[in-house]
Amino acid sequence: MNKLDLAKTTTDLKVLDELSKDKDSDIRYWVAEKNNASPEILNYLSKDENSDVRWVVALNLNTSPETLDYLSKDEVHYVRWGVAYNHNTSTETLDYMSKDEDRGVRWRVAINPNTTPETLDYMSKDEDSDIRCYVAANPNTTPETLKQMALDKDDDEIIYFIKSNPNCSEETWKYLSAVELIKSLSKVSI
Secondary structure, three states, rough: OOOHHHHHOOHHHHHHHHOOOOOOOHHHHHHHHHHOOOHHHHHHOOOOOOOHHHHHHHOOOOOOOOOOOOHHHOOOOHHHHHHOOOOOOOOOHHHHHOOOOOOOHHHHHHOOOOOOHHHHHHHHHOOHHHHHHHHOOOOOOOOOHHHOOOOHHHHHHHHHHHHHHHOHHHHHHHHHHHHHHHHHHHHOOO
16 A cells, blocks of 8 residues: 555554655645544644645644644635634634634634634624624624624625524614614615
């Protein structure tokens, strides 16, 4: 069996550790992709010169929060996407990443179930309406933040996500329903 096939199929940690140091980035990629790769192997691969290897490390659920924090500062945006999406990413790292210049990073932070209400409140003011929609949909978003977001009544998508959020208060839900009714009535020609 060649090394690439071995990297794709083995679950032996000793073999994975050895393969993680291989000069072929395809082999290192498959090691990082393994769901039983150890946090130590993944930490080693987080410093790989190949960004695809680092991206797979960022997505791997065995990657430690410390390694994910390191990768959150990666120069390659899609590596940071993986970190923002990973459910092992710490709340502190997600807070840091909520200010990332890349909108793809920010929307992944907005949907991460570990993002804190405080970070979501900050993100609810993002200039990108898609980010605000993801914030409105996150069940960690507080009723107070949803109420504040409801004032952005011109965005039908945000209204939909606010009303769908289990934390939407009855008061906010009624307010948005009235806004929707007024909008629909204003479109009716007499």
